[in-house]
Amino acid sequence: MKTDIPTIPTMKTLGGNKSADHEGNAKKEAVHEAKKSSISREQAWEMLKKYNKEPFHLQHALTVEGVMRWYAKELGYAAEEDFWGITGLLHDIDFELYPEEHCKKAPELLREAGVGEDMIYAICSHGYGICSEEEPKLEMEKVLFASDELTGLIWSCALMRPSKSTMDMEVKSLKKKFKDKKFAAGCSRDIISQGAELLGWELDDLFDKTIQAMRSCEADVAAAMEN
Numbered sequence: 001m002k003t004d005i006p007t008i009p010t011m012k013t014l015g016g017n018k019s020a021d022h023e024g025n026a027k028k029e030a031v032h033e034a035k036k037s038s039i040s041r042e043q044a045w046e047m048l049k050k051y052n053k054e055p056f057h058l059q060h061a062l063t064v065e066g067v068m069r070w071y072a073k074e075l076g077y078a079a080e081e082d083f084w085g086i087t088g089l090l091h092d093i094d095f096e097l098y099p100e101e102h103c104k105k106a107p108e109l110l111r112e113a114g115v116g117e118d119m120i121y122a123i124c125s126h127g128y129g130i131c132s133e134e135e136p137k138l139e140m141e142k143v144l145f146a147s148d149e150l151t152g153l154i155w156s157c158a159l160m161r162p163s164k165s166t167m168d169m170e171v172k173s174l175k176k177k178f179k180d181k182k183f184a185a186g187c188s189r190d191i192i193s194q195g196a197e198l199l200g201w202e203l204d205d206l207f208d209k210t211i212q213a214m215r216s217c218e219a220d221v222a223a224a225m226e227n
Contacts, residue, residue, distance in 0.1 A: 034079035035140075037086045038116040044086045047113050052096045055225065062224050063151050064144070065089035066217025067210060071143045074209065084140050087122045090115070091144060103127035103134075130191075136198060146195020149187050150210050153177065156184040166214045171207045178207075 037044075048061055068088030072081040094105040103124045110120050125134040125141045126148050136145040157177045158166045177183045178192070196206045 034077070035083040035118060036080075037083045037119060039086070039114055041082060041086055041089070043113065044089050047109075048089060048093060051093055051109060054096055057092065057096050059221060059225055060152070061089050061092060062221045063155070063214065063217065064091055064148060066221060067147050067151055067213040068140075068144060070213035070216045071147070071209070072140070074213075075139060075143070077140065080140070083119065084143075087119050087140070088144060090119075091123050091126050091148065093123070103132040129194075139199070142195065142198040146192065146199055146206055147210050147213070149191045150195070150206065151214060153184050153187040153192070154211060154214055156187070166211055166218055169211055171204055171211065174207050174211065175204070178203075 039047075048058070052058055052061070065085045065088040069081050069085040072078060072084035077084065090110065092102075093109055095102050098105040103126070106123055107120050110123065121134055122138070122141045122144065124132045125136040126132075126144045128135050128145060136142045154166060154169070154174060157174055158164060158169060160177075161169065161173075178189060181189065192206070193203065196203050199206065201209075
């Protein structure tokens with residue numbers, strides 16, 4: 001769902017047995033039939049710009065795209081990186097023009113452009129419990145649900161730093177702002193917490209990973225916004 005605050009990408013890899021993590025991810029990809037997008041990234045970008053003109057909305061979409069691409073590779077779905085990324089890019093396709101029909105107008109717009117039903121469901125599931133009845137079921141859908149609001153909170157925290165960047169942000173700084181409900185009040189703490197629960201992660205893990213994810217795409221998002 002859409003937040004009031006722009007977002008950027010970041011995050012630090014968690015510790016542990018990395019070889020075991022990579023082996024587990026490889027096995028996950030081997031038994032999982034990779035999802036493919038029915039439209040290209042270029043087509044998705046043009047469609048997004050057709051319905052969204054506000055720089056903030058475009059920046060948010062690009063950020064969530066980058067975060068989703070990072071998560072796809074991190075969680076063992078590298079073969080689905082484009083599917084995850086394009087889902088993130090289009091997740092708020094209807095928000096600027098149809099804010100009162102968010103996640104309800106989206107299916108119509110997406111089907112007209114040839115987007116597949118699996119991606120449409122994933123996009124609508126990020127509004128579960130607020131403006132959508134589609135429940136996040138797949139890991140990708142849960143990641144989108146959990147990280148959408150969080151990217152806004154992270155970016156608003158970054159803008160308070162001298163660097164104006166996520167590159168030097170630490171989890172403890174984010175946790176402090178998370179507890180301050182008046183800070184970036186448009187970013188729902190309840191949804192972020194619910195997202196962590198859906199994934200079976202501790203909040204600190206979700207914070208750390210999403211900071212890393214935002215770091216990974218911060219420069220690309222900035223460059224895209226300058227073009």
